[in-house]
Amino acid sequence: MVSYKFTLKATPSTFGEYFINLVLIKDRINTSLSIKKKCKHEDWSFETERLKKTHREYKQINDLIEKYSRRVNNIITEFESDETPFTLQDIVAKFKKASGKQRALSYTAFHESLIEEIKSAGKLSTCNIEKDTLKSIQRFFNRTEITFKDLSVDAIYKYQSFLNGNHNSQSTIGIRIRTLRAVFNKAIKREIIPVTMYPFDKFKVSKIKESGKKEYLSEEELELLKNIELINKSDIIARDMFLLSFYGRGINFIDLMQLKKTDLYKDTITYKRSKTEVIVNFKINDFWKRKIEEYISTGDSHYLFNIINNNQNSKIYINNKKEKYLKIHINTPLKRIITDLGIKKKITYYCARHSFATILKFNNISTDIIKEALGHKDIKSTMSYLNTLPSNTLDKMIDDIIF
Numbered sequence: 301m302v303s304y305k306f307t308l309k310a311t312p313s314t315f316g317e318y319f320i321n322l323v324l325i326k327d328r329i330n331t332s333l334s335i336k337k338k339c340k341h342e343d344w345s346f347e348t349e350r351l352k353k354t355h356r357e358y359k360q361i362n363d364l365i366e367k368y369s370r371r372v373n374n375i376i377t378e379f380e381s382d383e384t385p386f387t388l389q390d391i392v393a394k395f396k397k398a399s400g401k402q403r404a405l406s407y408t409a410f411h412e413s414l415i416e417e418i419k420s421a422g423k424l425s426t427c428n429i430e431k432d433t434l435k436s437i438q439r440f441f442n443r444t445e446i447t448f449k450d451l452s453v454d455a456i457y458k459y460q461s462f463l464n465g466n467h468n469s470q471s472t473i474g475i476r477i478r479t480l481r482a483v484f485n486k487a488i489k490r491e492i493i494p495v496t497m498y499p500f501d502k503f504k505v506s507k508i509k510e511s512g513k514k515e516y517l518s519e520e521e522l523e524l525l526k527n528i529e530l531i532n533k534s535d536i537i538a539r540d541m542f543l544l545s546f547y548g549r550g551i552n553f554i555d556l557m558q559l560k561k562t563d564l565y566k567d568t569i570t571y572k573r574s575k576t577e578v579i580v581n582f583k584i585n586d587f588w589k590r591k592i593e594e595y596i597s598t599g600d601s602h603y604l605f606n607i608i609n610n611n612q613n614s615k616i617y618i619n620n621k622k623e624k625y626l627k628i629h630i631n632t633p634l635k636r637i638i639t640d641l642g643i644k645k646k647i648t649y650y651c652a653r654h655s656f657a658t659i660l661k662f663n664n665i666s667t668d669i670i671k672e673a674l675g676h677k678d679i680k681s682t683m684s685y686l687n688t689l690p691s692n693t694l695d696k697m698i699d700d701i702i703f
Contacts, residue, residue: 339355
């Protein structure tokens with residue numbers, strides 16, 4: 301069953317007015333669509349879902365809401381009568397088509413609808429990137445409502461300068477621009493805007509030079525980390541999780557925390573990477589064996605380590621747990637440990653993966669083998685990954701010739 305309501309957007313515009321949204325709900329998932337009208341909070345009745353008479357245009361806007369209400373009700377009835385599967389986006393698409401305003405959808409409204417889709421799919425990390433990018437673009441324009449026409453080639457160049465001026469890293473700038481490009485691509489694919497509005501034919505994202513520096517620990521620094529005497533429990537956990545990743549072929553934390561007891565068989569771990577869905581297996585060493593004994597979950601848990609509680613498996617819970625655990629129990633203590641060791645590097649849990657790949661690269665392991673070890677889907681991903689890691693080959697060649 302599908303239901304709908306008219307309500308105000310949660311956040312006000314620059315002038316303290318709220319856009320009126322049509323909210324559709326299906327299977328506990330909702331999506332919203334602005335009707336392009338706004339009002340003060342005090343002018344809206346949440347009981348009647350209509351404007352109060354205090355608003356100067358209450359009659360015209362209420363008539364429009366009535367019109368939209370009849371239209372969406374007819375669309376829902378058609379879909380439900382047809383008895384074929386449909387989504388909220390199907391309703392939205394038909395509603396826009398009937399309104400004759402599909403191409404007039406603003407960039408802000410479309411990006412917000414994509415964020416809701418991503419959130420509903422449980423991809424919280426991606427959702428946060430999308431939110432941060434939209435907020436960044438709104439700060440650049442100094443307003444909430446942005447149209448696709450606003451984002452011209454010239455505007456994107458100025459936006460890039462704005463990001464540089466605010467001391468964003470080249471990596472962050474790359475993420476922001478690529479996210480913006482992806483929104484345009486999706487808008488064209490869904491026929492929200494015509495291909496002629498695409499600005500990235502002239503603005504080349506590939507020209508954004510990234511620093512390419514990925515922090516890693518050398519073999520000597522890893523030995524220091526392994527042998528440091530730690531007293532604080534949180535420091536011990538942080539160090540252990542980092543080393544579990546390093547010895548586990550750079551296993552991502554979201555995969556480490558979701559390892560199940562059944563994934564371990566005869567000293568071999570076999571799991572499917574969350575990011576690429578590639579099957580990875582590796583033989584555990586003595587360090588892994590000791591840490592499994594120390595951190596093993598309770599008998600009734602499906603999971604190998606005692607990180608996820610009560611056999612929870614919802615994507616939202618898993619992602620929230622990952623973000624919180626990484627920040628509090630791993631990355632913050634790691635920063636303290638690395639500083640105490642006198643290592644001047646910004647090390648996080650993910651640097652264990654960089655360290656693992658770097659050592660393989662330094663030891664002239666073939667790209668094909670590194671691809672398998674990292675669980676990449678194709679060789680291009682591995683080549684791209686290795687190109688951002690350090691190389692000592694040139695240094696060795698120069699040393700042999702000059703010194």
